[in-house]
Amino acid sequence: MDERNEHIILCNGVQLPAKRGRRKSIPTISLNHCSESNKENNVEINLPDFVTSLNYLPDRIKDLLEIAGYIYAADRKTSRGNPKSVEYQSWSRLMHFHIPVRDLNFWQQENVKMSLQDSLVFMTGDKEYQFHFYQQAEHFPMSLFDKEEFQVVPENPTSIILFSGGLDSLSGTIERLTESKDDICLISHISQQPSTSLTQKNIVKRLQSDFPDRVKHFRFSCHLKGSHAVEETQRTRSFLFASIAYALSYAYKQGSFYFYENGVTSLNFPKRQDMINSRSSRTTHPRTLGLLKRFYYHFYLEEVEILHPYLWNTKTEVVEKISAKGFSNLIDSSTSCSSTFHNTSDYTHCGRCSQCIDRRFAMYSANTEDWDTKGIYEFDFTTDSINDQKTRIGIIDYIRLAAGFKRHSIDSFYMEYSEQLADLDDFIEGDDEIEKVSKIYNLCHSHGIQVELAIKKIIQKHFDISADIIPNSFVELLGKKEYLKMPVELFVNNICPEITNFVRTVFKKNKPINEDDFNDKLNGFFEKEGDNYAREYPMVRFALGFVKPDHSFDHYNLFIESKYLRDNTPPSKASEGISADLNKYPIDKFKLFIVYDPYGSISNDDIYRKEFENIGYCKILIVR
Amino acid sequence: MDFKNKHMGHERIGFLPTTKPWTKVVEQVSSFSGKEEEISRVAKTTLDNVQSRFKYIENDGGVISAFHFLVLYALAGRSEDPIAFLAKYGINLSQRPSIIEISKEVSKIITDNIHSKEYAALAKSSAIDAISEWQLKHSIVQSSLFSTDINKEQWKKASYGSGFCEIARLFFASFTERYLKYFLERAASSTINSVYERELFNDRLESHVNDISRHAFDTAKITQSFAAGWFNKNTKEGVPTERMTKNFLRKAFSKMRSEILIQGEVING
Numbered sequence: 001m002d003e004r005n006e007h008i009i010l011c012n013g014v015q016l017p018a019k020r021g022r023r024k025s026i027p028t029i030s031l032n033h034c035s036e037s038n039k040e041n042n043v044e045i046n047l048p049d050f051v052t053s054l055n056y057l058p059d060r061i062k063d064l065l066e067i068a069g070y071i072y073a074a075d076r077k078t079s080r081g082n083p084k085s086v087e088y089q090s091w092s093r094l095m096h097f098h099i100p101v102r103d104l105n106f107w108q109q110e111n112v113k114m115s116l117q118d119s120l121v122f123m124t125g126d127k128e129y130q131f132h133f134y135q136q137a138e139h140f141p142m143s144l145f146d147k148e149e150f151q152v153v154p155e156n157p158t159s160i161i162l163f164s165g166g167l168d169s170l171s172g173t174i175e176r177l178t179e180s181k182d183d184i185c186l187i188s189h190i191s192q193q194p195s196t197s198l199t200q201k202n203i204v205k206r207l208q209s210d211f212p213d214r215v216k217h218f219r220f221s222c223h224l225k226g227s228h229a230v231e232e233t234q235r236t237r238s239f240l241f242a243s244i245a246y247a248l249s250y251a252y253k254q255g256s257f258y259f260y261e262n263g264v265t266s267l268n269f270p271k272r273q274d275m276i277n278s279r280s281s282r283t284t285h286p287r288t289l290g291l292l293k294r295f296y297y298h299f300y301l302e303e304v305e306i307l308h309p310y311l312w313n314t315k316t317e318v319v320e321k322i323s324a325k326g327f328s329n330l331i332d333s334s335t336s337c338s339s340t341f342h343n344t345s346d347y348t349h350c351g352r353c354s355q356c357i358d359r360r361f362a363m364y365s366a367n368t369e370d371w372d373t374k375g376i377y378e379f380d381f382t383t384d385s386i387n388d389q390k391t392r393i394g395i396i397d398y399i400r401l402a403a404g405f406k407r408h409s410i411d412s413f414y415m416e417y418s419e420q421l422a423d424l425d426d427f428i429e430g431d432d433e434i435e436k437v438s439k440i441y442n443l444c445h446s447h448g449i450q451v452e453l454a455i456k457k458i459i460q461k462h463f464d465i466s467a468d469i470i471p472n473s474f475v476e477l478l479g480k481k482e483y484l485k486m487p488v489e490l491f492v493n494n495i496c497p498e499i500t501n502f503v504r505t506v507f508k509k510n511k512p513i514n515e516d517d518f519n520d521k522l523n524g525f526f527e528k529e530g531d532n533y534a535r536e537y538p539m540v541r542f543a544l545g546f547v548k549p550d551h552s553f554d555h556y557n558l559f560i561e562s563k564y565l566r567d568n569t570p571p572s573k574a575s576e577g578i579s580a581d582l583n584k585y586p587i588d589k590f591k592l593f594i595v596y597d598p599y600g601s602i603s604n605d606d607i608y609r610k611e612f613e614n615i616g617y618c619k620i621l622i623v624r
Numbered sequence: 625m626d627f628k629n630k631h632m633g634h635e636r637i638g639f640l641p642t643t644k645p646w647t648k649v650v651e652q653v654s655s656f657s658g659k660e661e662e663i664s665r666v667a668k669t670t671l672d673n674v675q676s677r678f679k680y681i682e683n684d685g686g687v688i689s690a691f692h693f694l695v696l697y698a699l700a701g702r703s704e705d706p707i708a709f710l711a712k713y714g715i716n717l718s719q720r721p722s723i724i725e726i727s728k729e730v731s732k733i734i735t736d737n738i739h740s741k742e743y744a745a746l747a748k749s750s751a752i753d754a755i756s757e758w759q760l761k762h763s764i765v766q767s768s769l770f771s772t773d774i775n776k777e778q779w780k781k782a783s784y785g786s787g788f789c790e791i792a793r794l795f796f797a798s799f800t801e802r803y804l805k806y807f808l809e810r811a812a813s814s815t816i817n818s819v820y821e822r823e824l825f826n827d828r829l830e831s832h833v834n835d836i837s838r839h840a841f842d843t844a845k846i847t848q849s850f851a852a853g854w855f856n857k858n859t860k861e862g863v864p865t866e867r868m869t870k871n872f873l874r875k876a877f878s879k880m881r882s883e884i885l886i887q888g889e890v891i892n893g
Contacts, residue, residue, distance in 0.1 A: 086673070268634060274638050274806050400822060418723045433722055437724075479820060586823065
């Protein structure tokens with residue numbers, strides 16, 4: 001099968017030499033941004049303004065910015081196939097770039113081209129990038145001050161931060177402003193979306209007001225001109241962004257720049273089998289940043305630090321940072337939504353895309369949902385009916401992934417994600433493989449717990465037990481579709497006193513022989529509660545095997561586990577069992593733990609219960 | 625503005641085609657209620673739709689490389705020094721290779737031989753699955769994957785026909801499962817309405833493919849299986865040629881498909 005998606009991209013008037021020839025079947029795109037006739041320009045790369053703002057950039061870096069601009073433009077002008085294709089063979093493109101440059105000696109080096117290709121292939125999922133560079137006919141200074149002697153000389157240490165206007169870059173900027181004395185250079189890419197630019201400007205204005213004389217905002221413009229994009233996945237945007245930041249870090253002699261994005265989004269493990277090959281984006285994946293770092297090293301044989309401070313933080317933790325610094329009032333000014341193109345309303349967030357979904361869960365988990373005001377969302381899945389396919393996919397897949405993270409032990413996580421861990425191994429810090437895997441596991445596991453907490457909060461906050469369940473609601477989406485159930489917690493609250501009475505009566509004279517005996521007796525009690533009761537059922541997959549609860553009520557999505565503290569058995573034995581059960585059973589099952597403690601081993605019932613009820617979707621019933 | 629491809633963001637979500645054969649798949653997935661026979665039916669319908677693609681899969685450079693890696697891995701068990709044996713073929717492992725280490729080498733081998741990145745990605749994942757599951761099952765110290773301590777005696781087992789049969793079965797089971805999920809998860813996520821049922825769907829699918837693979841690879845009569853026979857015959861003189869490997873791939877995929885189609889026919893009556 002050869003669905004080759006191959007393109008030749010001729011930049012700024014380059015003609016292919018006759019001797020090379022050209023396969024007539026390969027589509028060719030011409031990209032021009034500084035042709036003599038303005039009418040021929042179909043890409044705007046606002047290099048002159050950017051350079052003017054910095055006074056001077058060397059030719060090699062000017063070339064870099066143009067190359068990044070062309071790559072980005074070509075990315076948007078070459079389709080990656082139809083999302084409704086049977087197979088996504090067209091997703092991976094072969095791109096042949098022909099670009100005139102100022103510093104030909106540098107760009108013609110094989111190691112430079114290979115390093116550039118490696119970075120782009122991983123970040124985009126494309127098949128191949130080939131570069132052919134030519135000497136630019138002539139080039140002029142971008143301004144009167146475009147000379148080395150007019151280079152910027154920063155007065156203070158400066159942090160260069162990529163700034164999108166989203167929560168993560170906002171949090172990072174606040175952190176640098178409050179935890180250092182650095183001047184801050186924010187760098188934003190201006191696309192053609194006015195709303196994004198406006199968001200950035202508004203936030204910057206407020207930061208400049210709160211931190212006078214410390215915040216500068218550089219904006220670099222790069223967009224198509226005179227034609228629409230045919231492809232908006234924009235996987236090369238990361239390269240453009242990073243190159244702009246590198247240019248700025250060079251100009252400011254800093255040797256580093258900051259990418260702020262939470263670790264779970266950076267790693268972006270595919271939620272489904274068809275999301276391979278960078279259809280789950282790798283914008284700030286550690287490997288992407290590591291490969292870019294290697295590429296930028298070639299420029300002056302100097303280490304460039306691409307700092308990723310939030311790699312080990314979840315989105316929830318990033319939001320908590322904003323809150324902890326006292327800037328919760330800026331939350332609803334930030335924009336996470338990726339659907340701004342289609343937004344014809346006054347809302348800044350569609351509420352349906354993966355970024356909006358992630359943001360809402362994080363807000364609930366961080367207890368900041370009230371700062372993330374409903375007024376900014378066109379649609380709120382926590383309360384509205386989820387009727388469209390794409391939103392359902394987004395929410396279900398999001399919860400499944402998080403639930404999986406929470407269920408996994410470190411060993412089962414290692415098995416499940418060994419391929420993704422292999423991609424990361426050479427690009428994250430750690431003394432050995434165990435340490436690196438542990439860090440990644442802890443990040444993902446924390447995310448799973450936080451999402452579960454968020455779900456619990458959403459249910460508690462928005463589920464009215466006196467009203468009918470809204471069809472297609474978030475609550476209904478968690479359970480089985482063919483039942484409308486009484487709230488499980490109400491059921492549990494009703495039967496707990498009866499369980500207590502039953503146990504006290506049955507074991508008044510003779511204690512249970514063992515836990516099995518205890519469960520046998522409970523079996524008799526539960527059977528009368530309804531025909532959706534089962535003993536030691538269902539089998540639930542966990543790691544490489546199966547586990548099963550002592551008792552279950554299918555109708556209520558309820559698992560029940562018994563723990564029997566015999567004489568001299570410390571409470572920690574039961575605690576270990578409960579922790580293990582919380583880890584292995586599905587996120588959407590409510591778990592009731594009946595802890596029979598006839599000898600009073602547990603000294604403080606409230607503390608014991610709260611330790612678990614605060615972190616899991618569960619209830620602890622202590623019976624004596 | 626009229627954008628043809630409006631998929632900015634962290635995920636490019638795909639759907640199944642809206643043609644009749646695929647609409648049928650979507651209908652079957654959306655009516656999933658947890659029964660195993662429903663999975664048999666939907667697996668068959670899906671395979672019916674993609675039968676013609678297998679000739680490309682069987683001849684794909686990435687798939688062949690991934691499987692070739694497994695053959696070399698198994699053959700290495702015959703050597704006094706399996707690590708040195710693999711190094712001769714460009715596979716560089718430490719004396720106690722971890723799954724991550726092996727994954728990196730699989731990736732390297734495949735990268736140089738990619739035709740289709742889609743098939744290569746599926747094959748890479750499947751090869752890693754096969755080795756990691758086989759190693760987990762056969763390592764002496766099973767306390768943790770980090771301390772997998774496979775010794776030469778265990779590795780030697782991979783070099784027997786029966787050992788290779790198991791590794792091959794794991795590979796083809798994983799590939800088939802992943803390939804089916806490649807289509808079915810698009811439908812599942814959009815039509816199965818709850819998280820619980822979505823999980824159940826995947827569980828049933830994995831279990832079904834696993835059972836299918838055991839039939840296809842005759843694991844009840846493992847030493848007489850076609851895989852064991854092929855391995856014993858074609859590795860007498862050394863490493864099998866690409867032609868031999870392609871023949872095996874064709875046969876193995878065909879057996880997997882046949883089993884799925886047969887099971888699906890039985891269910892449909």
